[in-house]
Amino acid sequence: MQQPYDVVVIGGGAVGSAIARELSRYRLRIAVVERAHSAGGQAGGRATGLLHAGVLYRPGTLKAVCAVEGSQEFDAVAAELDVPFRRTGGLIVGFTDGDRKRLEQLLAQGRANGVRGLELIGRRRMDALEPCAGGSFALWCPASGVLDPRAYTAALAENAVRNGVEYFLGCSFTGETRLPGGGHVLHTTWGDLRTRWVVNSAGLNSAAVSGQLGIPGYAIQPVEDEYIALEQPAGRAVRMPVCPVPGPDGPCPPCAAPTADGGLLLGPVSRPAPPPGSAPSAQDILGGLAAGRVSHLLPQLDRAQPLRSFAGVQPHRVDPATGAAGDFVLELRDEAPGVVNLVGIGPPGLTSALPLARRAVSLIQFQEPLSPNPDFDPRRRGARRFSGAGGRTAAPGLKRGGSPA
Numbered sequence: 001m002q003q004p005y006d007v008v009v010i011g012g013g014a015v016g017s018a019i020a021r022e023l024s025r026y027r028l029r030i031a032v033v034e035r036a037h038s039a040g041g042q043a044g045g046r047a048t049g050l051l052h053a054g055v056l057y058r059p060g061t062l063k064a065v066c067a068v069e070g071s072q073e074f075d076a077v078a079a080e081l082d083v084p085f086r087r088t089g090g091l092i093v094g095f096t097d098g099d100r101k102r103l104e105q106l107l108a109q110g111r112a113n114g115v116r117g118l119e120l121i122g123r124r125r126m127d128a129l130e131p132c133a134g135g136s137f138a139l140w141c142p143a144s145g146v147l148d149p150r151a152y153t154a155a156l157a158e159n160a161v162r163n164g165v166e167y168f169l170g171c172s173f174t175g176e177t178r179l180p181g182g183g184h185v186l187h188t189t190w191g192d193l194r195t196r197w198v199v200n201s202a203g204l205n206s207a208a209v210s211g212q213l214g215i216p217g218y219a220i221q222p223v224e225d226e227y228i229a230l231e232q233p234a235g236r237a238v239r240m241p242v243c244p245v246p247g248p249d250g251p252c253p254p255c256a257a258p259t260a261d262g263g264l265l266l267g268p269v270s271r272p273a274p275p276p277g278s279a280p281s282a283q284d285i286l287g288g289l290a291a292g293r294v295s296h297l298l299p300q301l302d303r304a305q306p307l308r309s310f311a312g313v314q315p316h317r318v319d320p321a322t323g324a325a326g327d328f329v330l331e332l333r334d335e336a337p338g339v340v341n342l343v344g345i346g347p348p349g350l351t352s353a354l355p356l357a358r359r360a361v362s363l364i365q366f367q368e369p370l371s372p373n374p375d376f377d378p379r380r381r382g383a384r385r386f387s388g389a390g391g392r393t394a395a396p397g398l399k400r401g402g403s404p405a
């Protein structure tokens, strides 16, 4: 068997790649095993691309803390990684007295979370900020923004590789054997990998991987979110995300959000994930969203042309007994030494990727000192492709097929 790794991360999505990148600040031998044939992850590539300000999450939750931290630092992160990002701000718009009450609660919650610049505003101010938005009043969140989820996820992975992380693409983790003196043998479709630490960042599969690593009991409810994308003129006309007032715990209601590249997304319409291979119900969205449930948010939208629909599946962690929705899990348990376990990283996981990554690294640092990597370079220079480009030639640090040795 080959020389042991210090850390192997299972899952090369936004969060796994952010963790690998943060680990590469230290003198460690790091690998990422990713069952897909490109780094980029399942969820990140299909996210809406909202930089969440942190208003919607209960104070004290990991979601709230990480969203606020991730949002506040993102101008610097986007510059460092050279990814498209606009600090647009966002509006949660209200129509009724009930909406106003709920917006007041969200204002208090957002302030308790440390979100900066929140204000309840009336129609005149809305006209100045976003004339397209419907509604009589709104919660103005200047900390919100739009980013390119695919570019961001790829940039995290590219920078991790640039700093020495090895990616095994098309490589599935299948099980683990704990070594008597400490450490793990990870069984993969490429063969065995020996490592001192293992990080579970397997997204939709995180509860199953958690069980395979000796931490059973988690449950993930996959929820499919469908969107439609509109032509660019619609996106250019809308300056910022416009969302209706969300319920206390219900699914995110359909919003209208410009994309980093000038398009406009409408959605999501959420439903329990259908069986793999079934087609997204684009007609439901086109009929339901554009004509009905979103048109009150952007009354001028009627003339915009739908271009395509797409769907992504979120890992909602639920209490197996009650079905209640849960916070992100990030933990190190006595019964599974050497395992950093992340479960249920749904939204705002993209916004939270780097804050979660720093906390994951801290869990390792509590157990052993880590020496800085003097060659670590946080900047991403130029584009390096992970997939396509002939498909067979992997960039340095990327491995396809063969054996991990």
Ligand SMILES: Cc1cc2nc3c(=O)[nH]c(=O)nc-3n(C[C@H](O)[C@H](O)[C@H](O)COP(=O)(O)OP(=O)(O)OC[C@H]3O[C@@H](n4cnc5c(N)ncnc54)[C@H](O)[C@@H]3O)c2cc1C
Pocket: 010, 011, 012, 013, 014, 015, 016, 017, 033, 034, 035, 036, 040, 041, 042, 043, 044, 045, 046, 047, 048, 049, 050, 051, 052, 171, 172, 173, 174, 201, 202, 203, 204, 205, 209, 225, 311, 312, 313, 314, 345, 346, 347, 348, 349, 350, 351, 352
């Ligand atoms: C539709 C949608 C919209 C969203 N919108 C937003 C948004 O606007 N803003 C925001 O902040 N967040 C948003 N999110 C959430 C965010 O995209 C995710 O929380 C984040 O991308 C999760 O990253 P991840 O790395 O944990 O998971 P993933 O990207 O799913 O990566 C997990 C990886 O693990 C791999 N894997 C699984 N099992 C194995 C195994 N056994 N062996 C090897 N590899 C394995 C998978 O192939 C996958 O690539 C959205 C999510 C969805 C689905």
